[in-house]
Amino acid sequence: MRVLSFEGVTVRYEAEGPAILEGIDLEVAPGERVALLGLNGSGKTTLLKATVGLLSHSGCIHVCGERLERPALAGIRTKVGFLFNLPEDQLLFPEVLDDVAFGLRRKGVPLAEARSRARSALASLGAEALAECEIHHLSHGQKQRVALAGALATEPELLLLDEPSAALDPPGRVRLARLLEGLNATMVIATHDLEFARACCTRALLIQGGRLFTCPRIDPDAFLSGEP
Ligand SMILES: Nc1ncnc2c1ncn2[C@@H]1O[C@H](COP(=O)(O)OP(=O)(O)OP(=O)(O)O)[C@@H](O)[C@H]1O
Ligand SMILES: [Mg+2]
Secondary structure, three states, X not given: OOOEEEEEEEEEOOOOOOEEEEEEEEEEOOOOEEEEEOOOOOOHHHHHHHHOOXXXXXXXXXXXXXXXXXXXXXXXXXXXXXXXXXXXXXXXXXXXXHXXXXXXXXXXXXXXXXXXXXXXXXXXXXXXXXXXXXXXXXXXXXXXXXXHHHXXXXXXXXXXXXXXXXXXXXXXXXXXXXXXHOXXXXXXXXXXXXXXXXXXXXXXXXXXXXXXXXXXXXXXXXXXXXXX
């Protein structure tokens, strides 16, 4: 089974506007961890958002065995862990533990178990000490750890992570790479952090000019050539 597939997918922000992604074909198999590379403005965030139906598309997207269409959206979103580029776009509750436990509570996990699993998710990211903190008191990197814990806590089949290492300190990046490598989930990870991508991804794709290319190496040179 393909966990994620795109067939001829085109995404525009406005009906008459330019295609940000054009005719994208993509297949991601179970357990793959795909690095999504590309220059600023190339369309990485756009691709991740389209994958969970936050942007409309033409063509066909399948996620976790279901076609991405309005009636299937809610079900698909329970199987996907999504990390927004900015943690502020993701964190909803004033207190850390409530936020991390939210996805589990929405899935019907009892409160005590949800809170315990949320603590474990925070601990796996070295953020257990933040559990009782107010989110608006946290630093940017601490918020990113909390948002990551929220995305991981439900143990989703598919993780879509937008620059997960961007705000982390160097030990935090190494820890996150090891953590992701040890999960069974399938992942698409938009990143500019090539060292992080080399440490935890099984292959890499590059978005350039609205199209997707296979990246033979996770290397800055991949960005320079017209057709990798
Ligand atoms: N809400 C929007 N309306 C119109 N155009 C948008 C919107 N959001 C993004 N874009 C455009 O879509 C293109 C791709 O943006 P996107 O955010 O996907 O890039 P990215 O590869 O994630 O970049 P970065 O590395 O800076 O995060 C850019 O040209 C951007 O200007
Ligand atoms: Mg982006």
